[in-house]
Amino acid sequence: MTVDASPSWAAAIPHEPGVAKPDPILVVKGVNRRFGGLLAVDVDHLEVQRGAITALIGPNGAGKTTLFNLLTGFDQPDQGSWLFADRDLSGVPAHRVAHHGMVRTFQLTKSLALLTVMENMKLGATGQRGERFWGALLRPLWGRQEKEIEERAGVLLEQFKLLHVRDEFAGALSGGQRKLLEMARALMVQPDLVMLDEPMAGVNPALKQSLLAHVKQLRADGMTVLFVEHDMDVVYDISDWVVVLAQGRIIAEGPPAAIGANPKVIDAYLGTHFAEGGGEALGELGPEENLEVDEAGLGQPAPEGPDGA
Amino acid sequence: MDWALILRSTGQAAFGPVACYYALAAAGLNIHIGYTGLLNFGQAAFGAVGAYGLAVAVLTYGVPFWAALFIGLLGSIVLALVLGLPTLRLRSDYLAIVTLAAAEIIRLVVRSVRYTGTLGGTDGLQAFGDDFFRLNPFDGGPYTPLQFRPDQVWLLVCAWPLVGLVLLVTFLLMRSPWGRVIKAIREDEDAVRSLGKNTYWYKMQSLMLGGVFGAMAGIVFAMSKQSVNPDDYGTRFTFITLAVMILGGTARVVGPVVGSVIYIGVLQFLDVFLRQAIDAGLVPGWVPIDVNKVAIIRLIFVGVTLVLLMIFRPQGILGDRREVAIRDR
Numbered sequence: 001m002t003v004d005a006s007p008s009w010a011a012a013i014p015h016e017p018g019v020a021k022p023d024p025i026l027v028v029k030g031v032n033r034r035f036g037g038l039l040a041v042d043v044d045h046l047e048v049q050r051g052a053i054t055a056l057i058g059p060n061g062a063g064k065t066t067l068f069n070l071l072t073g074f075d076q077p078d079q080g081s082w083l084f085a086d087r088d089l090s091g092v093p094a095h096r097v098a099h100h101g102m103v104r105t106f107q108l109t110k111s112l113a114l115l116t117v118m119e120n121m122k123l124g125a126t127g128q129r130g131e132r133f134w135g136a137l138l139r140p141l142w143g144r145q146e147k148e149i150e151e152r153a154g155v156l157l158e159q160f161k162l163l164h165v166r167d168e169f170a171g172a173l174s175g176g177q178r179k180l181l182e183m184a185r186a187l188m189v190q191p192d193l194v195m196l197d198e199p200m201a202g203v204n205p206a207l208k209q210s211l212l213a214h215v216k217q218l219r220a221d222g223m224t225v226l227f228v229e230h231d232m233d234v235v236y237d238i239s240d241w242v243v244v245l246a247q248g249r250i251i252a253e254g255p256p257a258a259i260g261a262n263p264k265v266i267d268a269y270l271g272t273h274f275a276e277g278g279g280e281a282l283g284e285l286g287p288e289e290n291l292e293v294d295e296a297g298l299g300q301p302a303p304e305g306p307d308g309a
Numbered sequence: 310m311d312w313a314l315i316l317r318s319t320g321q322a323a324f325g326p327v328a329c330y331y332a333l334a335a336a337g338l339n340i341h342i343g344y345t346g347l348l349n350f351g352q353a354a355f356g357a358v359g360a361y362g363l364a365v366a367v368l369t370y371g372v373p374f375w376a377a378l379f380i381g382l383l384g385s386i387v388l389a390l391v392l393g394l395p396t397l398r399l400r401s402d403y404l405a406i407v408t409l410a411a412a413e414i415i416r417l418v419v420r421s422v423r424y425t426g427t428l429g430g431t432d433g434l435q436a437f438g439d440d441f442f443r444l445n446p447f448d449g450g451p452y453t454p455l456q457f458r459p460d461q462v463w464l465l466v467c468a469w470p471l472v473g474l475v476l477l478v479t480f481l482l483m484r485s486p487w488g489r490v491i492k493a494i495r496e497d498e499d500a501v502r503s504l505g506k507n508t509y510w511y512k513m514q515s516l517m518l519g520g521v522f523g524a525m526a527g528i529v530f531a532m533s534k535q536s537v538n539p540d541d542y543g544t545r546f547t548f549i550t551l552a553v554m555i556l557g558g559t560a561r562v563v564g565p566v567v568g569s570v571i572y573i574g575v576l577q578f579l580d581v582f583l584r585q586a587i588d589a590g591l592v593p594g595w596v597p598i599d600v601n602k603v604a605i606i607r608l609i610f611v612g613v614t615l616v617l618l619m620i621f622r623p624q625g626i627l628g629d630r631r632e633v634a635i636r637d638r
Binding site: 074097132188 | 478481482484485486487488489490492493495496497499500501502503504505506507508514631632635636
């Protein structure tokens with residue numbers, strides 16, 4: 001596995017949960033979400049560095065996706081608030097979150113099956129005059145804007161090697177192509193922060209390399225990336241910073257190399273064999289941690305229906 | 310066998326008021342179910358609100374006919390808001406239950422004894438469209454080759470262009486970015502929300518638009534016999550509308566018209582044809598069909614045809630087989 005040299009800011013700050021970043025784009029303060037008796041998310045403090053790739057890892061049920069849902073307005077927290085680009089986004093509905101420059105993808109790929117690839121892309125553009133009911137009736141009002149959007153979509157499709165299928169139904173694409181489409185579509189929003197929920201799940205090795213390159217390109221283009229991933233090779237490869245969630249709480253933070261050696265993380269998620277470089281086998285842990293170990297064993301995402309097609 | 314009668318009768322039905330208002334109702338339902346994926350199982354409610362809005366405004370409150378038309382249409386927008394506000398944030402199956410119930414509630418309220426003075430009770434309301442028919446430029450007749458009566462011709466001359474207008478609006482909207490959002494909501498609402506679209510409001514707009522089309526259907530229905538009756542707007546209305554929409558091809562602009570003309574035409578053809586065949590002694594004695602059972606037998610026939618259509622051509626007459634295949638992936 002290749003480990004990128006950590007950026008200088010990452011070396012300069014302590015590797016501990018909730019540590020302040022020099023230039024945070026996202027600041028989460030005391031967010032918790034309870035499902036019945038289960039405290040799914042309980043994050044005291046979390047900052048995400050602007051322009052960096054931050055990985056969010058942790059066993060299944062750790063609350064990673066729930067945290068995504070909360071931050072993007074798809075779920076409401078019981079408590080807490082968060083600032084995105086110095087703006088309080090707590091309580092802001094999902095569709096408005098996107099307008100503020102924060103866009104997410106989903107664990108189960110949500111390609112819009114009966115729209116063509118190009119229509120999927122064009123949907124992502126914000127501020128479209130033709131999306132208003134009365135304006136929609138008159139093409140002259142939105143025709144030119146539509147052309148501009150189509151050109152922008154064409155450039156992205158080219159980058160993601162989807163241009164040749166632009167007129168196919170999205171539902172006719174392979175699982176991997178749909179992952180690419182979903183990411184490209186999110187970029188049509190022109191976001192500052194891209195949140196990817198398991199972008200590599202169910203993707204073959206060759207495509208994985210291409211997706212990795214795309215994620216790195218996002219950083220090069222000045223975007224911030226926060227992503228959930230179980231594939232540790234991917235995490236080591238592309239992330240500048242890793243946040244580890246277990247049972248809703250942040251148990252560790254640091255650059256990827258430091259995280260791999262962190263005993264807490266090994267206990268809760270990675271297993272000892274992984275830390276020794278021996279792959280993903282489960283570690284031998286004390287009996288009190290057996291439950292968590294089981295969860296860690298399920299850490300690889302299950303094959304998902306539509307992606308398996 | 311009088312083939313001239315059979316064909317004329319079939320043509321009268323296929324291009325007459327009945328096909329016309331089912332085309333309108335199905336065009337509305339197509340907006341809801343076909344394009345947006347809103348499971349509306351109470352299109353009769355919108356029809357009833359349109360028809361009763363018109364009739365009650367004219368007869369009970371003395372509103373001029375032309376203003377009363379707008380009250381009927383406005384009523385459907387209000388109904389869409391009332392149904393949509395609580396349910397559109399929930400999963401789509403809730404809307405199905407609520408619309409089904411709402412249609413029955415409306416039917417039972419308008420036929421109730423308590424409001425007979427205002428809403429007409431089980432007898433309904435009659436003769437509210439005189440202002441419309443007074444403008445009828447047609448007289449004499451019958452108008453060949455289908456031999457419509459003058460008042461029917463006048464209604465149809467107004468109503469079919471209305472259907473055309475409805476289809477034009479549907480076409481213009483569905484090729485626009487607005488239509489793209491609507492169709493995307495049908496595919497996956499959360500994905501659309503994550504891309505910054507207020508899906509709740511789009512669904513509300515869709516419910517209102519399809520509701521207005523439904524109210525137009527109710528108004529044409531009411532005008533076709535200058536009468537509204539509560540039981541015209543039962544589940545039967547809703548399910549024929551649904552059958553018409555599916556037959557024509559869901560999410561196809563002209564699907565509702567094709568579906569309606571064929572469905573209503575075939576129904577009438579079977580009716581007249583079977584009666585003629587029985588009268589002419591063409592039905593052998595061992596077949597248990599007589600003139601009194603024709604009305605039921607033709608419905609059985611149509612039902613079987615719809616089942617076969619769903620098996621062998623699930624996309625409807627105008628639909629695209631590829632779309633169904635992708636759905637099933």
